[in-house]
Amino acid sequence: MELGLVHYLILVAILFCIGILGLIISRNIVKILISIEILLNAVNINFAAFANFGDLDEAKGQVFAIFIMAIAAAEIALGLAILIACYNNRHSIDIEDYTSLKS
Amino acid sequence: MDFLLDIKTAMLPEAIITFTILVCTVLCFMLKQEKQKIIYLISLLGLIISLTSINLLAANKIFTGFYNSFTSDFFSILMRFLILSGTLLVIIMTKDYSSKFKNRQGEFYLLMLIAALGALLLSGANDLIMIFVALEALSLSSYALSGFLKKDKSSNEAALKYLIFGGASSAIMLYGFSFLYGITGHTNLTEIFTYLANNNTDTMLNFTFFLIIAGFLFKVAAFPFQSWAPDVYEGAPVPVTAFLSTVSKVAGFAILIKFIGLAFNNVEIITVTLGLIALLSITIGNFMALNQMNIKRLMAYSSISQAGFVLIGFALLSYSGISGAIFYLISYLVASLGAWLAIIIFNTQTNKSLISDLNGIAYRNPYFATCFAFCLLSLAGIPVTVGFMAKFYLFHAIVQEGPAYLWLLILALLNTILSLFYYLKIIKAMFVCKQENESFKLNFDAGILNTSLVALTLVVVLLGVLVTPFIEIARDSALSIKLPVKQVGLSR
Numbered sequence: 001m002e003l004g005l006v007h008y009l010i011l012v013a014i015l016f017c018i019g020i021l022g023l024i025i026s027r028n029i030v031k032i033l034i035s036i037e038i039l040l041n042a043v044n045i046n047f048a049a050f051a052n053f054g055d056l057d058e059a060k061g062q063v064f065a066i067f068i069m070a071i072a073a074a075e076i077a078l079g080l081a082i083l084i085a086c087y088n089n090r091h092s093i094d095i096e097d098y099t100s101l102k103s
Numbered sequence: 104m105d106f107l108l109d110i111k112t113a114m115l116p117e118a119i120i121t122f123t124i125l126v127c128t129v130l131c132f133m134l135k136q137e138k139q140k141i142i143y144l145i146s147l148l149g150l151i152i153s154l155t156s157i158n159l160l161a162a163n164k165i166f167t168g169f170y171n172s173f174t175s176d177f178f179s180i181l182m183r184f185l186i187l188s189g190t191l192l193v194i195i196m197t198k199d200y201s202s203k204f205k206n207r208q209g210e211f212y213l214l215m216l217i218a219a220l221g222a223l224l225l226s227g228a229n230d231l232i233m234i235f236v237a238l239e240a241l242s243l244s245s246y247a248l249s250g251f252l253k254k255d256k257s258s259n260e261a262a263l264k265y266l267i268f269g270g271a272s273s274a275i276m277l278y279g280f281s282f283l284y285g286i287t288g289h290t291n292l293t294e295i296f297t298y299l300a301n302n303n304t305d306t307m308l309n310f311t312f313f314l315i316i317a318g319f320l321f322k323v324a325a326f327p328f329q330s331w332a333p334d335v336y337e338g339a340p341v342p343v344t345a346f347l348s349t350v351s352k353v354a355g356f357a358i359l360i361k362f363i364g365l366a367f368n369n370v371e372i373i374t375v376t377l378g379l380i381a382l383l384s385i386t387i388g389n390f391m392a393l394n395q396m397n398i399k400r401l402m403a404y405s406s407i408s409q410a411g412f413v414l415i416g417f418a419l420l421s422y423s424g425i426s427g428a429i430f431y432l433i434s435y436l437v438a439s440l441g442a443w444l445a446i447i448i449f450n451t452q453t454n455k456s457l458i459s460d461l462n463g464i465a466y467r468n469p470y471f472a473t474c475f476a477f478c479l480l481s482l483a484g485i486p487v488t489v490g491f492m493a494k495f496y497l498f499h500a501i502v503q504e505g506p507a508y509l510w511l512l513i514l515a516l517l518n519t520i521l522s523l524f525y526y527l528k529i530i531k532a533m534f535v536c537k538q539e540n541e542s543f544k545l546n547f548d549a550g551i552l553n554t555s556l557v558a559l560t561l562v563v564v565l566l567g568v569l570v571t572p573f574i575e576i577a578r579d580s581a582l583s584i585k586l587p588v589k590q591v592g593l594s595r
Contacts, residue, residue, distance in 0.1 A: 039274035
């Protein structure tokens with residue numbers, strides 16, 4: 001069986017579901033940041049697959065994937081910086097402890 | 104030198120803001136902490152120059168540059184004007200508040216300018232890559248800004264929640280982008296729309312449309328993605344909250360309008376869904392706002408419901424609806440900036456943010472209370488203010504669409520009445536309730552904050568009276584976005 005576009009799309013859909021599931025069920029904030037990273041990398045695979053099967057001349061999908069990688073790195077760096085600031089104040093990385101903002 | 108020519112004709116405000124950012128970056132490193140107040144003045148100067156440079160852009164023709172990734176039409180010029188004046192007012196707001204930032208004042212203005220740059224680029228972006236990068240420039244600096252009070256627990260928590268929600272929703276939006284790229288094979292919006300007009304696309308496009316608007320609904324805090332707004336608005340520093348509820352919303356709507364064009368292969372489903380999203384945001388925002396004690400939290404729910412009203416204009420999928428939405432956006436921006444200015448004057452001087460703290464303030468500060476009350480009445484949509492005209496124009500657009508949208512009209516009207524309750528609650532606290540134990544008097548002199556509050560109140564009233572030219576501006580800007588929209592009820 002040859003690997004086609006559909007196989008990539010299914011892989012991406014599965015990865016995306018894993019990412020969303022991780023966002024919903026994990027309590028550890030580092031795990032939540034990892035889930036966001038999984039989501040963004042799933043999208044990267046989607047772009048690369050579409051560029052490979054439909055748009056070989058210009059490969060705009062691959063260019064897009066590089067942009068996503070750069071910005072995802074920035075986002076996670078910022079997320080970890082914010083997490084460190086939070087940890088200095090509360091000494092916890094459990095999302096259940098961050099409930100001071102509630103009506 | 105095509106590149107320089109492109110900048111001169113289409114991106115002059117952005118170029119000036121970029122230059123200001125570079126200057127501020129250098130100054131941040133060079134100046135001692137106690138001298139960083141000068142960065143405040145420099146960023147104000149940069150914003151004012153950039154605002155005046157908008158006049159130099161050609162308003163009557165559509166310009167595309169940078170390999171078609173940026174369009175400068177009348178709509179984007181209007182949006183850039185709104186974004187720049189909003190940022191200018193937000194930076195003015197920080198004049199006294201910035202002492203809370205201890206020794207990191209320079210960075211605050213730097214991040215604020217980067218966020219403004221992202222919003223400016225977003226309002227003219229015409230390429231999926233450009234949209235993504237501009238949106239993230241806006242988002243990332245907003246995350247950092249909302250956590251700016253490092254030692255403050257609620258500010259930390261706000262930044263963390265904002266980042267997690269924002270990261271997830273931008274990933275969902277990118278998933279939509281990837282399908283749009285897969286279906287059409289282009290990343291340029293103009294080419295995508297040409298492709299969609301000439302090819303018969305499948306139902307996958309609807310799925311893609313909803314994935315994409317997820318990212319923008321998050322930015323404007325509309326229904327399925329509204330839950331971050333109250334927490335972040337409450338925890339973030341007040342100027343940042345004002346920025347999030349005005350400038351960042353305008354940028355979100357400016358880019359959402361461009362994607363409305365995707366909807367035209369399946370009008371029925373998308374109209375009904377967008378209408379439902381709009382109604383649910385209005386209703387949820389109103390009901391949650393009813394029993395809030397904190398002004399910042401109340402304004403957060405109020406901004407959710409106001410975003411719903413703008414979305415009604417989009418749900419109509421017609422030029423009259425979109426021009427109604429644009430005019431509503433202008434009125435929301437003016438009134439909400441005024442309300443935030445009043446809140447920040449109160450918060451900086453008293454360090455309180457409950458509604459009951461405002462009790463009887465009208466007896467000691469009648470001018471302050473009157474200005475605040477006018478802004479709130481405009482948000483509620485009472486005649487003489489601009490909010491009434493905006494709601495009237497929007498409902499007029501719904502009526503023009505015929506009886507199919509009657510449900511939208513009736514429920515929106517009912518919600519308008521409902522929203523009066525919580526706006527009047529603040530006004531009642533200021534004008535009717537007796538003051539409690541301690542009495543304080545706000546310092547309401549001729550400072551820049553108070554002057555701008557009075558000026559905004561005047562704008563709110565004047566726009567409500569002299570409304571015709573502004574409705575024409577909204578209509579012209581709606582027409583300048585070349586959308587495949589049905590031309591209903593537009594006498595032109």
